[in-house]
Amino acid sequence: MYIYSGNNLQETKAPVMPLACYLGNVYAESVLVLRDGAGPLGLKLRLLTAGCGPGVLADTKVRAVERNIYFGDSCQDVLSALGSPHKVFYKSEDKMKIHSPSPHKQVPSKCNDYFFNYYILGVDILFDSTTHLVKKFVLHTNYPGHYNFNIYHRCDFKIPLIIKKDGADAQSEDCILTTYSKWDQIQELLGHPMEKPVVLHRSSSANNTNPFGSTFCFGLQRMIFEVCD
Template sequence: MNIYSGNSLQETKAPVMTPSCFLDTVYAESVDVLLLAAGCGPGLLANAKMWVFEHSVYFGDSCQDILSMLGSPHNVFYKSKDKMNIHSPSLLKQVPSKCNDYILNDFTLRVDILFDSNTHKVKKFVLHTNYPGHYNFNIYHRCELKIPIAIKKENADGQTETCTTYSKWDNTQELLGHPVEKPVVLHRSSSPNNTNPFGSTFCFGLQLMVFEVMQNNHIAS
């Protein structure tokens, strides 16, 4: 005995699925592909248009503002502890936190955005240079960062230098000055029983910025 839909076994077709099969979510009944360029044949795609948008995000922006400008992130990470808290004043170290800060990870925009758990506003941006030999290599796209640095010299007009993705740590220290405190050593591993084959990185604090420096003198973030 055969169970089928249609007039005969040779002309069977799949029955129409009811909305309950999709758990009352949005679904596509069919998808039509339109080839807009003239002369396009089967298997040829029209030239895709690239739309360029420019948005500015700032410290203190709310989470809703960031999501409306940049869209949904690829991942949301909730911090368990702040390793850079050792550089905070002693009074801030003693204040317990009722909830954890969270980070929006965007791999194609090459940036992580840290939000305060109480105010839900931006308090840190992390820009990734995606250098080979780093633990997060090839996870993020390379961020082409540019940090203008104003340099004042005696008996001369001030000039502006730029710290970029390709600047090395030695050159950056000549522009910003040498850090006073020792760096925070950052270890990464995929599990407690594994070690990081790329080695540790060092986090230096300079002029309200933290530079993660690799052992080959390149800036990782």
């Protein structure tokens, strides 16, 4: 038995969330990765929230707002755009330094960088511990089988790409990577990674076993893709 919204099972879409489910929360309808020729610049978030007023039925419409966040923004900029995070997480180590071009990537930091975790938006924002400026964005797909599955809402992101073709009649082709893009498709568009992946095997402090297995992180064009085995 299938339960779905729409007229065709093969072209189903999730129905619009009822107003009663907002309960003062802000949800991300879409997240667009802003890019230039060198790589990502930041995020453009289209946020949805139910209007609130003094009365119970004072405002029963969904409001949409857009907010832009860039690399190098301060904590105050992010708080003004997105509000308070659901949690602040301080990093104990940085396993992804292996992909850093800096010659000081093995030098331990005296302070810990920290994340703003926005669970409902499906986004984490990493701040530098010294400058307190944005240095990384993490977009969660909420993929079944991942260690963090069902902790974050799925981030419906779009990453626009301009692919230049080789040959006499070379033309640029516009492509978009989404939450549902497969790793094979990403490699066809961006090329195969030159370095070996960083293997992540998450486990909690109380339980060292991880039933979901390891994931592999590949660096391509100033972006890191975490791939489930």
